[in-house]
Ligand SMILES: Nc1ncnc2c1ncn2[C@@H]1O[C@H](COP(=O)(O)OP(=O)(O)OP(=O)(O)O)[C@@H](O)[C@H]1O
């Protein structure tokens with residue numbers, strides 16, 4: 001068996017915003033805001049994890065860490081022995097904020113496994129999506145985190161699939177992050193078992209229109225981001241988010257809950273309109289919001305060999 005000791009990889013994974021209004025559990029967008037991870041196979045046993053930035057002192061630093069679980073999941077899938085690991089995680093994606101932090105952690109682990117096992121096991125794009133979705137539960141964040149751009153994800157009997165699309169260059173995302181969290185598990189518990197037929201039809205029409213708006217007609221974004229399948233059911237868990245979206249939409253801005261919230265995503269149709277939206281947030285919103293002017297990430301997650309520094 002090939003020893004992995006000494007192999008070291010650096011992984012970069014974008015934040016993602018899922019749902020985009022009508023595309024519940026289906027649409028996702030990769031954003032230029034990245035967690036970075038260095039994973040090194042070392043002598044000995046177990047894992048050591050150093051976290052800086054978001055989650056430092058909070059997330060687990062043993063085998064129960066989500067990144068480690070994802071690496072272990074891949075090694076188990078390919079019947080490979082997991083070596084002792086040293087992990088350095090530098091995080092900026094907020095946790096429980098609706099920007100795909102759990103998907104980023106899982107994709108970080110899956111990409112690290114791909115890099116560590118290079119030349120031993122080849123992990124293609126379809127396999128990466130399957131392994132990551134098995135841990136995340138739904139593919140709408142892991143697909144754009146892996147592929148970049150705008151993704152349409154769907155599930156089949158053989159597993160998740162995704163189609164990547166290029167976004168019109170006028171589309172200018174603004175993300176407003178509050179100083180609060182909503183766990184995805186809690187948000188999902190607020191969803192009803194069934195929805196009215198008319199609401200399903202409403203979302204189908206808006207989701208279809210949203211693909212056209214994001215790819216070629218950004219002027220349709222306000223109309224195309226309407227939703228009746230999830231945001232209202234979850235509103236009580238994030239009243240400030242609901243209020244900010246109502247205010248921005250009343251001024252003509254395509255604002256939606258980012259993922260399971262509580263962050264707000266504004267899909268402006270050009271950079272000037274995005275600044276108008278940010279000014280409204282600063283001037284009128286009751287709560288304090290961190291405003292992130294982001295680009296669409298077109299590359300998705302990357303993994304590269306990490307050159308370990310040798311000291312004399
Ligand atoms: N980099 C990380 N390292 C370890 N654990 C993480 C990391 N990022 C997220 N997590 C775990 O995932 C949890 C957040 O996941 P959750 O699905 O609730 O929200 P989210 O992914 O930030 O938002 P959304 O799914 O709505 O986009 C954190 O509380 C933490 O337990």
Ligand SMILES: N[C@@H](CCO)C(=O)O
Pocket residue numbers: 018019024025026138140141184187188230259260
């Ligand atoms: N589609 C998911 C995204 C958050 O993980 C949800 O809204 O629950």
